[in-house]
Amino acid sequence: MEPFTHRSLLDIEGLMKVDVERILDTAEAFLQVSRRPVRKVPTLRGKTVINLFYEASTRTRTSFELAGKRLSADVINMSVSASSVKKGETLQDTCRTLEAMHPDVIVIRHAASGAPSYVASKIRCSVINAGDGMHAHPTQALLDAFTIRRAKGTLDKLVVTIVGDISHSRVARSNAHLLNLFGCEVRVVGPRTLLPAAVDSLGVRVFDRLEEALEGADVVMVLRIQSERLEGALLPSLREYARTFGIGPRTIGLAKPDAIIMHPGPMNRGVEIESIIADGERSVVLEQVEAGVAVRMALLYLFAGEASEPPAVGEAD
Amino acid sequence: MVVFRSPRLEALGVFSHTPPNVARIQKVVLDADAIQRSIRRIAVAILEATSGIEGLTLVGIRRGGVPLSQRIADEIAKVEGRPPPLGTVDISLYRDDAATALPNPKIGPSDIPFDMSGRHVVLVDDVLHTGRTVRAAIECLQDHGRPARVWLAALCDRGGRELPIAADFVGRVIDMEPGGRLDVWVDAAGPDRVVLTERE
Numbered sequence: 001m002e003p004f005t006h007r008s009l010l011d012i013e014g015l016m017k018v019d020v021e022r023i024l025d026t027a028e029a030f031l032q033v034s035r036r037p038v039r040k041v042p043t044l045r046g047k048t049v050i051n052l053f054y055e056a057s058t059r060t061r062t063s064f065e066l067a068g069k070r071l072s073a074d075v076i077n078m079s080v081s082a083s084s085v086k087k088g089e090t091l092q093d094t095c096r097t098l099e100a101m102h103p104d105v106i107v108i109r110h111a112a113s114g115a116p117s118y119v120a121s122k123i124r125c126s127v128i129n130a131g132d133g134m135h136a137h138p139t140q141a142l143l144d145a146f147t148i149r150r151a152k153g154t155l156d157k158l159v160v161t162i163v164g165d166i167s168h169s170r171v172a173r174s175n176a177h178l179l180n181l182f183g184c185e186v187r188v189v190g191p192r193t194l195l196p197a198a199v200d201s202l203g204v205r206v207f208d209r210l211e212e213a214l215e216g217a218d219v220v221m222v223l224r225i226q227s228e229r230l231e232g233a234l235l236p237s238l239r240e241y242a243r244t245f246g247i248g249p250r251t252i253g254l255a256k257p258d259a260i261i262m263h264p265g266p267m268n269r270g271v272e273i274e275s276i277i278a279d280g281e282r283s284v285v286l287e288q289v290e291a292g293v294a295v296r297m298a299l300l301y302l303f304a305g306e307a308s309e310p311p312a313v314g315e316a317d
Numbered sequence: 318m319v320v321f322r323s324p325r326l327e328a329l330g331v332f333s334h335t336p337p338n339v340a341r342i343q344k345v346v347l348d349a350d351a352i353q354r355s356i357r358r359i360a361v362a363i364l365e366a367t368s369g370i371e372g373l374t375l376v377g378i379r380r381g382g383v384p385l386s387q388r389i390a391d392e393i394a395k396v397e398g399r400p401p402p403l404g405t406v407d408i409s410l411y412r413d414d415a416a417t418a419l420p421n422p423k424i425g426p427s428d429i430p431f432d433m434s435g436r437h438v439v440l441v442d443d444v445l446h447t448g449r450t451v452r453a454a455i456e457c458l459q460d461h462g463r464p465a466r467v468w469l470a471a472l473c474d475r476g477g478r479e480l481p482i483a484a485d486f487v488g489r490v491i492d493m494e495p496g497g498r499l500d501v502w503v504d505a506a507g508p509d510r511v512v513l514t515e516r517e
Contacts, residue, residue, distance in 0.1 A: 029424035033410070037432075038460035041410040071410075301410075 004302045008120045008127040011136035012177040020181060024146050026298035027291070033070060034293055044073035047104040047304045051077045052094075052119075053130070054110040059265055059289070060130050060139070064107050067296035073104075073304065091115060095122040104304045108132075126303035134168055140264055141174035143295040145182075147288050148219055151260045155182040161213045161255070162188045162204075163245055164223030164272055167196040171264050172223060176202040189213035190223075190245060193234040210245050217255040221262045222247050222273045238271050248274040252282075260284045346491055347511035352472070352503060355488030356385070359470050360392035362486050366468065367437045370397045374436045374464075376404040378454045379425045381443035384504035385472055389441060404429040406440075411453035433462030439486070443501040445471035448482035473511060475499050 004022060006014070015023075033041055049068040053061050061077060068075035080094070098106060105126045108116045113133030120127040131137040149155050160179050166172045166188045176186045180203045188199065189207040199206050207213035214220065225241060235241050247261065261273070261283045269275045278285060347355065367373050370393065377386030383405050394400040407425040440454050451469060458467060470486035475493055489511075491499065497515040502508075 026424060029407070029410070029426060032426060036460065037462070041460070042456065043410040043412075 007303070008116075008129075009138050009299060009303070010117045010120060010127065010129050012138050012141050012174045012181075013136075015138075015178075015181075017181045020142070020145065020178060023142055023295065023298050023302065024149060026302060027142075027146050027294040030067075030070075030297035030301070031290070031294040033297070034290065040070050040072060042072045043301060044068070044071040044104075044304050047071075047073045048102065049073045049075045049105045049107065049300060049304070050098060050101070050103040051075065051130075052080065052098070052106055052108045053078070054080050054108070054115070055131070057109055057131070059292075060109065063289070063292040064128075064130065064296050064300075067293050067300055070293070071297055071300055071304075073300065076101075076103075091118060092122055095119055099123050099125070105300055128299060128303065131170055133170070134173075135170055136174045137170040138174050138178075139292070139296060139299065140171050141178040142299075143288060143292040144171075144175055144221070144262060144264070145178050146291040146295050147262065147284050148260070150287070150291070151284055152218060155179070155184070157183045157185075158218040159185045159216055159256075160187070160219040160221060161217040162186065162221045162223065163210065163213070163247065164190050165194040165225055166190050166199065166223070167194050168226055169223050172221075173202060175221065176204050187213045187217070191235065191241070210251055211254055214251055214254040217259050219260055219262065220247060220252065220255055221264075222267075224264065224266065225268055225272050227268075238268075242271050246270075246272055246274060247277050249276060252277055258282075262288060264288070341514055341516060344513045344515075345510050346499075346513045347473070347489055349509040352488070352509045352511065355472060356388050357392050359472075359486045359488060360389050360396070363389070363439055363468070363470065364393060364396060366485065367439075370399070370401050372436050372465070373401040374404060374431075374433070374438045375401055376406055376429065376438055376440050376454075376458065378440060378442040378450060379405055379407040379427075381501055382441040385443055386439075386441035388503065389439075389470065402431060404431075406454050406457045408450055408453035408457055411457045413449060413453065427457060427461075429458075429461045433458060433464045435463075435465050437466050437468070438464040439468045439470050441470045443472050443503070444499050445469070445474045445482075445484050445487070446477050446499075448478045448480035451482050452480055472501060472503075473499060 033039060051061055051064050065075050065077060103125050105128060107128045107130050108119055109130040110116065110132050113135035116127055116129035116132050129136055129138055145155055152158060162172050162175065179186050186204040187207055188204045189210055195206060259282060261277055263273060263285050267273055267278055269278060277283060375386040375390055377383035386403055390400040390403055405428045407427045409424040438458060440451065442450060455467060458464065468485040471484045472488040474484055474487045474490045477495055493513055494515055497513060500512045502510050
């Protein structure tokens with residue numbers, strides 16, 4: 001098997017299909033670790049992982065923290081609130097400070113699209129993008145793919161409908177790129193005001209009506225309505241959104257009988273998804289959470305190893 | 318050109334091509350009959366040491382130890398009427414060089430579907446060499462409970478230990494040079510055999 005040569009995970013576009021399969025296969029082994037009585041292996045003993053979060057996030061940060069700890073890495077959480085950024089430290093200076101601490105992996109979430117790739121260019125250790133602005137959220141896409149593959153047995157040529165606020169969603173973007181690698185038909189549906197201008201460049205089919213978009217779907221991904229970002233009157237009201245694009249018993253009947261329902265969380269019950277669906281037997285929301293730890297363990301394992309460092313100049317192969 | 322194939326190394330993506338200028342000799346050190354006799358002897362010795370099948374568990378170390386543990390269990394079943402429970406461990410995550418191993422090995426499943434606490438566990442591997450694999454397997458085992466006792470069975474002991482580890486049940490001690498290779502086939506198509514490859 002080829003060694004895993006990627007140094008950082010910035011977006012899905014940087015991965016090939018074999019890379020994705022490698023990550024998901026590795027995650028299978030780690031899923032098992034999380035289900036044992038002793039949920040810890042000594043693999044990354046002596047390695048340091050820094051979680052650098054410029055945006056509030058409980059579940060992604062916790063998931064990375066748990067992933068690192070279950071691999072015996074030392075995990076440090078640095079929550080940088082917007083106010084301390086205003087104190088004046090530039091991202092570059094933060095990078096230098098962190099570099100001096102000799103971490104092996106930096107996990108970064110930032111409100112600015114492209115911040116993780118900037119950090120990766122300034123620092124020698126591995127960088128994992130845990131969500132940047134409206135750009136990418138590759139670990140979410142990978143854990144979604146892992147969940148789908150376990151539920152459906154395959155990722156190839158599925159019909160996946162993504163419902164909701166596509167334009168602000170890095171989750172939708174990363175998922176579309178990943179699913180396209182496997183020849184899936186990716187459909188997006190939502191109010192026109194919440195579809196990005198160049199939506200076609202994502203390689204997706206765009207629908208205006210939820211009913212049409214759901215017909216024959218294998219997977220329904222419901223996105224969170226980020227009410228904090230919708231103050232610019234992009235939506236008339238949450239009630240109207242719930243009526244038109246909310247996933248409930250009536251609309252879900254149009255998808256395939258064995259379709260699974262996904263949500264990256266946190267859910268707005270009664271807005272984008274009704275409770276009876278969120279808690280129903282076709283919902284894999286909690287499987288997604290479990291998959292998140294396994295996939296992030298796989299990524300830390302693949303990135304924190306010295307094998308993933310680029311060879312020194314002059315060193316053969 | 319002759320290509321020496323090792324299933325274990327191929328799993329890691331390593332293929333060994335004989336350098337054209339280095340003469341190598343290959344010798345079958347154990348044939349199918351000898352392997353079968355060794356397995357039977359190990360099975361009987363295990364039963365004697367653990368005084369019967371009660372509380373006994375065989376755990377094969379992936380990958381070479383897994384088919385071997387199955388074969389030992391078959392022999393035990395001939396004596397006791399039923400085989401002992403079987404498990405497997407994958408030591409990738411427990412290697413002392415896990416973070417530096419190149420290439421990153423594919424991690425296989427550890428399959429221990431029961432609590433190990435209080436049981437007599439026999440770890441099974443095909444070749445005992447440095448002892449590092451066994452050390453990792455013991456650590457992995459302990460994450461699944463606290464066995465009453467852990468034993469070690471190996472089809473071949475080739476020496477070259479780098480840790481203070483010894484086998485309790487050995488099929489054959491093989492005297493060989495440090496640079497040599499020992500390949501075990503017990504599950505493949507074709508006859509069972511153990512092949513020694515050394516410089517001439």
